[in-house]
Amino acid sequence: MAAARTLASVWAAKTTAIASRKLRRGGGTAASGLVGLWLNPGLISDLAAQLGQGSIVITGTNGKTTASLLINETARAAGLSPLANASGSNLTRGIASALALAVDVDGGLDEAERRLGVFEVDEATISLALPQLRPRVAVFTNLFRDQLDRYGEVETVAARWREAIAAAPPGLRLVLNADDPAVASLGEGRDGVVYFGVEDKKLHAGAPEHASDALFCSCGARLEYTVAFYGHVGHWRCPDCGRKRPKPSVSARLVQLGDGHQARFQLESHGEKSSLSLGIGGLYNVYNALAAAAAAEALPLPRHALVDALTSTGAAFGRQEAFDVEGRRVELYLGKNPAGLNQVLSTLLLDPSRTVALIVLNDGIADGRDISWVWDADFEVAAGRLQHVVVSGSRAAEMALRLKYAEWDESTLEVEPGVTAALDKALAATPPGGCLTVVPTYTAMLTVREILARRSGRDPFWR
């Protein structure tokens, strides 16, 4: 009976996806997964059991989508056939949808022995995903305050992660960011953990910045940092109980961030060292590359495939994605929480030719209804750097106010709540051949991206 039920739910999911696309309600991923899971709550485990190479899950506050893309491309370069969920569809419904749409009409998976599931998982969904997918590897990128109205406090998320890992099916291997104390501590008492981190001390930012959320050790003492890279990410140790940053086996040295469009560094992984140039920029993407490298070590996937993927993979959906629109280069930098936005801002500042920006702040459910987080991001670093800034979204005025208090010149700020009108104004303010930088929240990114894709003749839906 289980097979018939699985089949029925697969068909229902496929039909829903087709209908949803026809109705232009988006890529059709969420709805089809919901329908499939409604008919068969065991759909994910039923279908995931067919993945010959098992699966890997990627979670954390920031970097999930990019790290997943890099792992996906590494698997492809290694000759495997990865099966991934669409960007943003990282709840169980998105995973169910990816699986249901990948199998054929009789519920079977082509080339099953070469299939590796690569699933980005929402940080609050990991406790559901682990028992259903039974992944071989789980990657935790970092943990920051994000949508406190939705996820709750950072401590609450960390506690949920610890419980999910403790309850996970045996054989799960962890890939952890050694430089984030809230993530590194998940590996305490476990064997086979692969840690990744940055070894380049010249990237030291001084004291941990304002958007730091894990400044205390689990013993209660305040952590000390010899090097702080961003937020609470750095080389940490506890002066009281002796806990300290684990020595990572996967690391980056000699990091050169350049103009922010690429990053060069010496990668140590699989016991080897070599220099490489990453196709995406910023320190946060160096961390995403390290997460992928550590995942490759844990699975394992060969190093040559990893290096191929890291050097050749471009931007993920809405993350440093570039479009050519009306003779201008438009770059999209998703910014959805203080730590992520700080990394975006410091990366943008590496390129002095940026003069025009569009910043879009929405307060939809997927953005977080609470917009107070924009006050925790360090917009101050970019004061005086831009000549024209259009501010948009459902909470455009609050965003403009934040920039005013960050000492951005008020005469350079233009408030236009309507996103399409704001994009037109920003494009008009960008000289032909110039670059327009767009920094949207999540739902704003979806809207802006759809307009940009249409105007540059691209598929508005992600593959």
Place this chain on the structure above:
Amino acid sequence: MAERTLRLGHLYPSLMNIYGDRGNILCLQRRCRLRGIDLEVTPLEPGDVLHPDAFDLLFMGGAQDREQRLVSEDLAATKGALREAVEDGVVFLGVCGGYQLSGRFYRGAEGEEMRGAGVFDLYTLHPGPGSKRLIGNLAAEWEGGSLAGFENHGGRTYLGAGAQPFAKVVHGYGNDGVSGYEGARFKNAFGSYVHGPILPKNPAFADKLLSLALERRYGDGTLAPLDDTLEQMAHAAALRAR
């Protein structure tokens, strides 16, 4: 007019700093600077002893639970003068966790009790694990007009006879979701669940705090008007948000 100076004590900036609360300090600094008032901001971290006459204004923001426990212990150990300062007319603003901890006590979800600073005659009870958090956009009316922002708290706050409510809820939950009141007031001390942060988009309230502090120190709370176009737009958008 001779240059005027105000001294602001920022309680626990490294611990009580969630929900953009540093925006409140940025706001007070800017509104003072534009009027030629010198605002000196002093961080008061755990271990720093508070003297009752050292400041004209005191601010305490919100935090996560772990930080609130540390703060509760330190309030008793080194900030005992907070109550005395408020009795003496020092201007105080406590937001969210800073509001809860300026009451008499906070009883958490598991029944554990944290002592507060006793600035206000009020206490806060968390109804227990699994109970509904009071989350959402909040609009209220206070003596200076409308108040808008966001609230996110598990505890319900109950005022005693010695504390007045600060504002009346228009939509949202406020102190306990039932009474229809938001925040508390005692002399020149204000407590509120409104974050977002509260002051930048409620400029009339920010000026009320500055005016009270100037009045107390210089006998004249007059403030020059500022261009608040963006502030009023943000205020209006926050009032509309549901």
